[in-house]
Amino acid sequence: MPLLISALDLFRIGLGPSSSHTVGPMRIAARFLLTLDESHEFDQIARVSIALQGSLAFTGEGHGTPDACLMGLIGFQPETVDPEEAHAAAAEVRATHRIALLGRREIAFDPRTDLVLDFDHVPDLHPNGMVLTAFDDEGAAIARQEYFSTGGGFFSSRHQLEQPAPDDQVTHGPPVAHPFGSGAQLLEVCAASGLDIAGVMLANEAARRPEEETLAGLDAIAEAMNQCIDAGLEREGLLPGALKVRRRARAIHQNLISRPQDNQAETLMDWLNLYAMAVNEENASGGRVVTAPTNGAAGIIPSLLRQYCSEGRKAVPGKARRYLLTAAGIGLLYKQRASISGAEMGCQGEVGVACSMA
Structure with a gap:
């Protein structure tokens, strides 16, 4: 199991x-x-x-x-x-x-x-x-x-x-209510239980801690993601290192909020890219970020969290929890069956994992 x-x-x-x-x-x-x-x-x-x-x-x-x-x-x-x-x-x-x-x-x-x-x-x-x-x-x-x-x-x-586990399975931690070892098995579990991926993941987390602790942990992750975006949107200057790369997120943000807002796809992508850039610049500066699932890809999941699961600068708990649990269900398949390490599969591999999670 x-x-x-x-x-x-x-x-x-x-x-x-x-x-x-x-x-x-x-x-x-x-x-x-x-x-x-x-x-x-x-x-x-x-x-x-x-x-x-x-x-x-x-x-x-x-x-x-x-x-x-x-x-x-x-x-x-x-x-x-x-x-x-x-x-x-x-x-x-x-x-x-x-x-x-x-x-x-x-x-x-x-x-x-x-x-x-x-x-x-x-x-x-x-x-x-x-x-x-x-x-x-x-x-x-x-x-x-x-x-x-x-x-x-x-x-x-x-x-x-x-001494790797057979079939890339984890061999530590308590047995969970709805075990799965592949994407196909995850779909089978959802069909048999009547739960969506977030529901399966939340039920499995109950093997480790009370549900209220899991929900509080998810809320803390969502808050840290939004705080990281806010920090990146506010700071200016050069990033650490010899290349003297200048932060861009704040200037782009000021430009975006000065423009008429519409529902065009280009405008949406501008905001999503901005939020991801703000996180990436905080990450490059050695600031506080959330591995999602790595620091190299840390901007993608917070960007969509901010756009679709938040009101203003605050995450909507129900939406954010469902989003993070579902993303985690996909991410752990990569972690257990393939890799999330850029040193193993390249930084674009990290980004690909984060995109499919999001």
């Missing part, structure tokens, strides 16, 4: 510019330390090293991966972190060569030597590889773990990827 990914896992609130390169590595770094804390080895740590491999090495600097690793070691969580606070904390580590692991154990840490872009080793199981090692005062390795950031903020250990 398939055990399905939760909709609240597929949509994750985090930091840009890449769910694979920032959200995933941040979660991996924190998980590595939390595992040592659970095994009562945390207090022995005197040094930590991280080697970024594959795509995380070759594009990591431009995608903010090193700073994301520092944020994770400090204990920041993508879902709750304040972007300005997190970026300031990472800058302080680079300036002082000191880091407080999980916010409580301070050790020496020099990003120039302890956080390595390993261009020589190409990961064999997934393009986004990370090797983390913790050492004691004598320089002996306490623990070493290899992880892979698999897209959308998800990650797996080497052990997990070396």
